[in-house]
Amino acid sequence: MRISQASVSVHVGVIGGGTVGGGVYQAISRNAALIASRTGVLLKIKRVAVKAIDEPRAVDIPLSLLTTDWRDVVNDPDVKVVVELVGGTGIAKEMILTALRQGKSVVTANKALLATHGEELFKVARENNTALFYEASVAGGIPIIRSIREGFVCNRFLNISGIINGTCNYILTQMEAQGHGFEEVLKEAQAKGYAEANPSLDVDGHDAHHKISILASLAFNAWVSPEQVYREGIRSVIGLDIQACKEWGYKLKLLGVVKYISQESGIDKIHVRVAPTLIANTHILARVDGVFNGVSVFGDVVGETFLYGRGAGQDATASAVVGDITDAALDISKGIPDRLIPMCLNRQVSVLPIEEMENRFYIRTVTGLGDEENAKQLVCGEGIQINSAKVIPTGPHSFVALLTEPTSWKKINKVLSMLKACTTCAAEPVAFIIEDFVGACSE
Amino acid sequence: MRISQASVSVHVGVIGGGTVGGGVYQAISRNAALIASRTGVLLKIKRVAVKAIDEPRAVDIPLSLLTTDWRDVVNDPDVKVVVELVGGTGIAKEMILTALRQGKSVVTANKALLATHGEELFKVARENNTALFYEASVAGGIPIIRSIREGFVCNRFLNISGIINGTCNYILTQMEAQGHGFEEVLKEAQAKGYAEANPSLDVDGHDAHHKISILASLAFNAWVSPEQVYREGIRSVIGLDIQACKEWGYKLKLLGVVKYISQESGIDKIHVRVAPTLIANTHILARVDGVFNGVSVFGDVVGETFLYGRGAGQDATASAVVGDITDAALDISKGIPDRLIPMCLNRQVSVLPIEEMENRFYIRTVTGLGDEENAKQLVCGEGIQINSAKVIPTGPHSFVALLTEPTSWKKINKVLSMLKACTTCAAEPVAFIIEDFVGACSE
Known part of the structure; x- marks a missing residue:
């Protein structure tokens, strides 16, 4: 393709040659000229650090770019943008800190690292007048970070609710479609590559927990660490739960929620959680099925909005990463790498303990035959009003x-x-929140 | 609110004190300190040009800011960002050109002006090394311009399909919900303020036509004027059309479509239209009801994405306008008002005449009793295969x-x-496209 305007070249170094790294290399190889024609910045991948030069890769990367030492990428004086796609909370942190301290802009998709050490990383980026981009860390190809930080910048956020783990959403969708149990569908998801051999990061809610903590911090401009956030995964969900919810007009989804509660003395009180949640079929989030992600954002000015797309995978994630690389390169080419505050953390929030929250609930137990009324009476006896059974x-x-x-x-x-203590109780009783979204739903 | 970092003030001038102008004034009054704490830029509204000082306004604006001469806003040396909210293709053009030629950044929500004179306006912005922002011109509060231009910058766009006129969508939704006819629902929409006294701009598809032309130009980096784009409104839709579509598993929506067809000698061949269109219930666009807007974007890297929100109204539009003002102010505060190319128009496209397109269709006629088979035979006789009747x-x-x-x-x-020429034909026959989205739908 003809590059019809003068373009400035910016050299990019990538650490990680796995799925996303390969996707990033491929997207830039294919569309760098298009990006240059749109922005005036020509992205050039200078180095790619990989585990082993001769390991098999889904996407071919020229041998001349490869190194097995990440420091070759970070320390290359030509490299102005460092892309960290290694993952995890160990060496990745050192890589990013080293790059930031050299004044280089960093792009990462590493939600675990950001949720755990983000406060420090964002501080170091500011101290070095450089940038740390992380669009791909939440909801893959969906431009949710950009929308919250830039498009909706004039909004106070009242509610951000998202289906942000594709693995869990795939499992719940298949459980509904096939009527199969959790374990069976998990095995199928593992066979298809939608779930890891060790599925805990996804199905126990850790991944969504990292992501909702990042969204909470970004939206409320105050650090919210995962320790402050309630987390519950989907292992306790059984097929009949999904069936019963469906009959009542709800979808059961693993939902991340950040909710504004009130303000006192300039401090926002918020509620943040990840848990299986009932969503009314009339709400657009109920329409997010399979491996897709969706995030609903309710702002005090814009009202309700909703963003949807692939939450993971080589290409969707690469799209977000390359969007960030382009932003970083554009700012560098203009001499202002620190144009945007990556995550502004100058306010204070109080994350309310979940024990203080009031919600409508779905309660389920499995009793012996004839013990059903006892279970209901036990719930009523605690002053909880039952609407339907x-x-x-x-x-x-x-x-x-x-x-x-x-x-x-x-x-x-x-x-x-109390339900668990009943002699005939045959499965761990559960309670799932019924989410009544702020500002009502989309109709 | 405490502004906890040094902020740079940027003065803003607004032309237009109507619904959106009032919304912008209100949003900045309410949340300027929040925006400053997030971005380091404090927005200050210096002047607001209105039709008459003493006209009634939904939002109070201090008398000291008001003027009836738009030149007082544009020529004020303190004003660095000019916001044009007058609308129309007349004086608004002069306002924007005057501001751009002074090197001021301009923010507009004026889709009619951009669709008609955008090529010239964007050129003048570039020549004067300044910016022209227009997020609010398409789909109100939805960050669709920003997403296409920045978030999805590394994508070739294969299909962009949007429900981008809230008035038409409200009318079609109500026709389905109530079983009433177009005229009746239109009157109700006018009474509620969802449709204008002269509804032609909306119901004849002009407004959506402007918006899809803007999206086509932005996505394909080449000027697509409305004259090149097929337009059809919703006046021909009758209640039974909606009912029949529903029974077949479709929603009938006014849909704007930009579709990549092929590339020859570096020129993209594309299809662009606005017309009533059948969307399968399984596609997420079918879920956009009432006054809401939704845009599905399919990129070669990111795959399918979808953005949803309020497409009009004081606050949703104000949210987009203030997002743009903040971007403009941030770039100005960093000394690079021309950081982003507002709309890159350096490529060539060929917009295929709609006559060259092939689609599945919904055909409807109203015949005399007993003439039904004749109508079918007439369609088959032209070599068109009927799947269902x-x-x-x-x-x-x-x-x-x-x-x-x-x-x-x-x-x-x-x-x-031919159907119209039948002696018993009792209503204008219609044909609506059945949209088969690129890359299939969301599940």
């Missing part, structure tokens, strides 16, 4: 599901312990 | 609807003329 016989047991009026986590936890 | 008696007439296999507009137009 379902009892489904399953061989020697009864599946008992209830929808409640708003009540507190404290009461719910007490009730769950 | 519906006949609904309506008093003395029959509503006849057909779904076809892919065929050409030429054949369809011939068939429509």
